[in-house]
Amino acid sequence: MTLLLGSLQLGLLYGILAIGVYISFRILNVPDLTTEGSFTFGLATSAMCALSGHFVLGIVLSIFSGALAGCITGFLQTKCKIHPILSGIITMSGLYTINLAVMKNAVNVSLIGKTELFSYVMEKMPQLSRDTVKTALALIFALIVCIIIIRFFKTHIGLCIRATGDNEAMVSSSSINVDATKIFALAISNACVGLSGGLMAQYQGYADINSSVGILVVGLASVIIGEVIFGRRSVTIGIISAVVGSIVYRYIMALATATHIFPAFALKLVSACIVGIALSIPAVKEAAALSKIKKEAGNDAHN
């Protein structure tokens, strides 16, 4: 039961990260490595604010810190014309120092004994159990983000972002400002990632400078698992499926570690394999189809 609930909570909180990854990876069509820095940026900001007693401010600021990181990557990508992947790497590397500075040069910060969002709600509503509060809060945040983002992609600016990812040549010859659109999209994407980090800091009660190593792959795995379940359809379904994918991903990981299929330190390798295999499925299918055609043609020639 603890395993089930724990995975659900983690899945929902990391689901917000998965939404952010979905926006950059599937909608904007650029794998954005900024994620690896902006997650810890949100995490560190939120933890430090909670440490000084302002846990709500911490969550709000984690959104803005993520958005800021996204803007910087967007600026490098569009105005400085640096390759999208490289732009992300540059921001991510720079953020490592920023994150250390935010955490006052400490590698990790503990919130034990401090009031954070989850313990605050538990105090206010003592009739509810620990797990109920945690699950409910995670669910509320995931739902709110889902609804806002789904609504957002139905607005005109949301449509512009989708078109930019879909056919950039068309958008650049239209009256839409491509650069501004891209920067805005990356800001939104990383705002989600930052919020996810900010919530995680207060959920687990500590912040670690290395929390975001490999986090992009976790996000990608969630997006892909979601697509396996729901298929690739509309953006609305895509966003929901990213969150569901994130929950399923957490279950798989929890089950695998609980049953000792692989040790906990192998998580990243397993995630990387999931993403690698899932992304190569189209190529494998194509090769299989081609070899089938060749084979049949060969048979015909013999008959």
Added chain:
Amino acid sequence: MLTINNAVKIFSQGTPNEHKALSGLNLHLERGEFVTVVGSNGAGKSTMFNAICGNFLLNSGSIFVDGQNITYMKEHKRAGFIGRVFQDPMKGTAPNLTIEENLALAYSRQKTGPFGAAVNKKNRDMFKEALSEFNMGLEDRMQTKVGLLSGGQRQVVTLLMCTLVTPKLLLLDEHTAALDPATAEKVMEITERIVDRNNLTTLMITHNLNSALRTGTRTIMMDSGNIILDVSGEERAKMTLDDLLNMYSLKKKEAFDNDRMLLS
């Protein structure tokens, strides 16, 4: 409406590949004129379009639309009042967006603001009505992704996207050249209808000399970055395909003679 003054565009300036794509081009269009542009490959037709749309800046010269100097205006700002349809049907629409979303992309910014719902009941009805005029059955497929449409259907959607909000200037860059003859005919007919109804100032590049003379109100012929023939009114009405072809080869021959002189 459109005035181009002494436009010069040189590519790869200062290298052995230097190429003068526009050499002192002058052009003036009155409001509501429908001008067809003919000329061989490399004559500078598309370069002229790119200059008007702002894909690059001119080396010298200026461009005015409706009295406003747009020589240094940014591309996406110009696109607000210049509609352009390319030869490649893939270029004008976003394949993974539905028909109504593509139309909303072109339409809703002025109407609903950046954070308003892009597709609502009111503009959906309006898109439907606009599409139904073309009798292509597109009005019943509003939720279909544009990537699933044929080239001709995509061009019609693009045309509609360019003209939903009436542009000051419409540029058609061989927009029927990639279509089969029957579809090309149909798209051309739709084009004329749209231009006529909105009294659009239009420039259309075509390699079909026949339709160049039949459509529109004026025809210009370009060669080596300049206009070598400009006919309208009665002169154009009397002109036959042969006259135009003769003119075409006459100019070509001149160029050829020059080459021969150079080589001998």
